[in-house]
Amino acid sequence: MKTLLVGEYREGKLLNSTYELFGFASQFGGETAMLLVGSDAQLPAFDGTLYLADAAIYGEYNPDVHKKLILQVIDKEQPDAVVFIHSSYGWDLAPRIAANLKIGQVSEVVAITGIGFETCCCNGKMRRTVKPATGRTVLTIQAGAFPAVQPGGIPNVLKTVGDTASALNFTGYEPADKKGIDLAKADVIVSAGRGVGKKDNIPVIAALAKALGGELGASRPVVDAEWVTHDHQVGTTGQTVSPKLYVACGVSGAIQHLAGMKKSDFIIAVNKDKDAPIGEIADVLVVADVMQFVPALTAALTR
Amino acid sequence: MKLLVCIKQVPDMESRFKPNSAGTWYSDSDLAWRMNEYDEYAVEQAVRLREQLGDSSELTVLSIGPDRVVESIKKSLAMGCDRGVHIQDPAIHEKDPWQVAGIIAAYAKEQGFGLIFTGMQSQDRGSAQVGVTVAELLQYACATTLVGFAFDNGVVTAKRELEGGIKGVVKLPIPALVTCQLGLNVPRYPTLPNIMKAKKKEITPIAVADLLKEAPLVQTTSFHPPTKKGAGIVLEGDVNGLVEKVIGIIKEKTAVLR
Secondary structure (H helix, E strand, O other): OEEEEEOOEEOOEEOOOHHHHHHHHHHHOOEEEEEEEEOOOOOOOOOOEEEEEEHHHHOOOOHHHHHHHHHHHHHHHOOOEEEEEOOOOHHHHHHHHHHHHOOEEEEEEEEEOOOOEEEEEOOOOEEEEEEEOOOOEEEEEOOOOOOOOOOOOOOEEEEOOOOOOOOOEEEEEEOOOOOOOOHHHOOEEEEEOHHHOOHHHHHHHHHHHHHOOOEEEEOHHHHHOOOOOHHHEEOOOOEOOOOOEEEEEOOOOOHHHHHHHOOOOEEEEEEOOOOOHHHHOOOEEEEOOHHHHHHHHHHHHHO | OEEEEEEOEEEOOOOOOOEOOOOOOEOOOOOOEEEOHHHHHHHHHHHHHHHHHHHHOEEEEEEEEOHHHHHHHHHHHHHOOOEEEEEEOOOHHHOOHHHHHHHHHHHHOOOOOOEEEEEOOOOOOOOOOHHHHHHHHHOOEEEEEEEEEEEEOOEEEEEEEOHHHOEEEEEEEOOEEEEEOOOOOOOOOOOHHHHHHHOOOOEEEEEHHHOOOOOOOEEEEEEEOOOOOOOOEEEOOOHHHHHHHHHHHHHHHOOOOO
16 A cells, blocks of 8 residues: 655645644555655655655645646556645645546545545534545545654655646735734633524623633634624634633534634533534533523623 | 536535435435535625626526425525526435536536636535536636635636635636635625516526436445544533533633632
8 A cells, every 4th residue: 555645835834734644644554655845944754755846936835736746746656545634735636636537535534444434524513434436546634633643754855846837826825814812812712603693692602701701702604704703713714722611602513613622621512402513522512502501601600 | 708606505504414224325304405505605706706797797506406406596596696507416415526526517518607616615525526626627727715706807816715814815817616615705695676586587407417427436335423422421401400510510620710
């Protein structure tokens, strides 16, 4: 067995998530090579073949160009699996590789099973086992599902060159919106999810946050619906937090939200759906209507 | 310019999902259906572009599935799409992303669409493959995960959402396909007059057999709930009792209450 891992590099840095690919590879077994469009100043520490293309030439994001580099290396390495992180880089590139080679792709793999690969579905509520029908396969692995492994060592670097022609033109990055509150400093965060029902109910959640001496957090749908501002958002595209107490009110627990708060010391979830994925990581799941339970808890705390 | 938006109908994600008799997908009984949330943003963005371009443009909405998906097509028409295409397939859930993309590409190939919009993924299968694969099959330029979109002079300026909230800006020429992330815009609610107007808009049925040329590349062997780790405790009962228990737990397990 042989895997070709595709590392990630952004804003001049090798991304730490790259090491999760090694975590996957150590479970998958066999030989490992990596392809990185990056820089020789930031090499991943592992003892194997590293195909390195210069990001200064091929860009940090240019799927047309990166696709051709990856296809070239696949042709040379003949791997059984080509593995990406399921990220804005990976889910953008992986289907292009699979379609070009007409091979099966399994997205957002959370585990390797005897038959195939376990993946998430139905907003993280359910799982599927998916078996590729082709000998070679493209995989994207869920961020955080496999441990970050630093194999150590010095890679055997093979400089990789290719075609730079592309229809796309990447013009740069826009920084994250950092104004407003810094949730990372809060000891207590009480978050509102879609289950709070409507914008008018947000003050009820904010009142509990105040009663516990904490800050108001929010899940993505609540921010998208403009019930609260983006600086309250917890999750992959918001802030990553680890307070002493995290209270999730009407938050279903999409993986992007869990990734931003699962390291909290103690998690209480309030949800009327006993099967909501938030229950997977909560220390306490209170099965109740948010708008009945939360005001009652706030009243008892401030009595 | 001809525009296309591809939508999927999915169950409400608050539903209880039970495996079907084959054990490979959910049973579709007792489910409430709605438009895939990501696709609502795609429809809204496509309608805004249709309004920007005016009557020199035409916007088609496409969905694959059994008869019930016509409801989602009608909603898109009421939001402002001009015409609908219903690719009839009662067993679309058995097709893999490669086949679904193949069906869409087979339809779109002869149509000369300048821009195609899709959601970045579906809420139920969530593979994030179909849009990009359609672009590859049609050899269109493609950018995924859009939280910003502008179109001027044949060039799309796309803002892609990256991890940590930063955005990547990319320009792509038409023909192009973009996949839309949540929060790209604020999808409109269809108004009653527009719902009435939409009733007169044409929905073309096409049999899936006319477009399906590909065999699957992956196979789902099982659909099941996650293994319960059972680490946490579950509290149920009347609200006052729950409040008392939760305060007790906060006092015992955390140092946040003095």
